Amino acid sequence: MGRAEILRLPGERELAAAAERLRGQVRRTPVLELDGAELGVPARVLVKLELLQHTGSFKARGALNTLLLRPPAGDGVVAASGGNHGAAVAWAAARVAVPARVFVPATSPPVKAARVASYGAEVVVVDGYYPEAFAAAERWAAGRSVVRVHAYDAPEVVAGQATLGLEIAEQVPEVSTVLVSCGGGGLYAGTGLALAGRAAVVPVEPERCPSLSAAVAAGGPVPVEVGGVAADSMGAGLVGRHGYAVAAPSRTTPLLVPDEAIVAARRFLWERCRVLAEPGGATAFAALLSGAFTPVAGETVVVVVSGGNTTDVPT
Template structure:
């Protein structure tokens, strides 16, 4: 992985991915006691940054590729499904049966065949490998794929283009694909820090111990989009080399961040996509200026209504 790969992916993304804005609101700054800029990837195609990695990986496949397979709780699923559809490729997506209904429905709407599995009991890696071999499909992993990481890294290139001052960049982190890509894109420019939900802070713990730690559970957080077993094999060495210490937030703080983003920025962020903003708002140890990546907005309407009812103004 290097900057040249990210730049090449960004070139292939031109005309296909949206250059998302950096948003701000004085009242958010007042609540946090610092300047906050929000990179609104919730406005990206398919509602999350995952479209970047999906397009980058699919567009790099050799001519003659029959189709692709991916596994995801929903955002990577939609990104790969739309990219495969626009390239005329068949697509199979493995999704946990407890994934938000809107993500399952949208993945099917983008033309993918959805295969549901039990998040706690099934081995998705083994299942994905079996289907890929039987059908002759190329497996596109959600974060342990160099082209996916490169595509996500285009977020960092846009941040560098749109903001020239000093800031720390906070990213929502599951397996670390976006965090690794952004850190590579911003190497020597801005420090990137991964943000995770309480109880699923495998990256934060791994950065402390120096080895890939695992979460004790694979479910139980409202932040389904970034609940992963452990940091990726490809991503963790990059995180070790380039990232600052991890930040951990509670589900309560995440939901408060979702409500505040809607109230002051008028954007919809899903729980897993609001973790970085929650850290920006509620962690006192951060510097005067931070950029929080709002990584996705694919939240079930019923859950979002509950969050606004409980935490809104």
């Protein structure tokens, strides 16, 4: 907990600078209003379609903000990723014309590794989950002139993800609650910082990837076992210090949803909205659809659909 207490989170100036830096570089993704009655809730509900972002997820924001702020040289860029962050780093590296090497766990879907390679990065597949890929990336980077782009626990990455929250504030100024999927905590931290004092930001985790829940219970980040349908994008294994530092002061309790609820959320988004979200991208929506989150009558809720890197159509 002491490490979280001395951590300096990005402030308003850094968030505003990130927004200006990324203006015209990333997509301003749309919001879609749903029928609250169809969802069985007495609230106004909108979904932020961040799966329409470059590379198919919110990760493009943090990756590009990092490389624009810290231009790479020498050996270029390295990252570890379950897939979405790797694609974002590969895309951002191509934008600034530097080489990228991405370490991907063997548990990631092949479509995600292929997407990373499609942006020109060298892909290295590592046995295991994200923690094993991260360790391999760190070993490779040691002694090299390379920019490491962390998947979720770096101030430049968090500030980049915060631009999503700033967009929500502009698009839905009356928003009262925002639901976000939480794996390593970068999106939650950025959105929470961007909307501090304006809206409640509620992190949602798969039951089988409870990194922030475990940290809140333990008083600091602790390793957890990960698995389940969303592990490729949500299986950080250890929540980031930034995500924990945003949650700790308010004693935020993340919402946990089972795999069955995530699958049902994907099916609803596809069948009713023709939105093809990946499991991690639908995790926040699962909290609303399953009743894990119950909105107050009359409030305005925005749910972030954070990624859509999948070819698996729900049936």
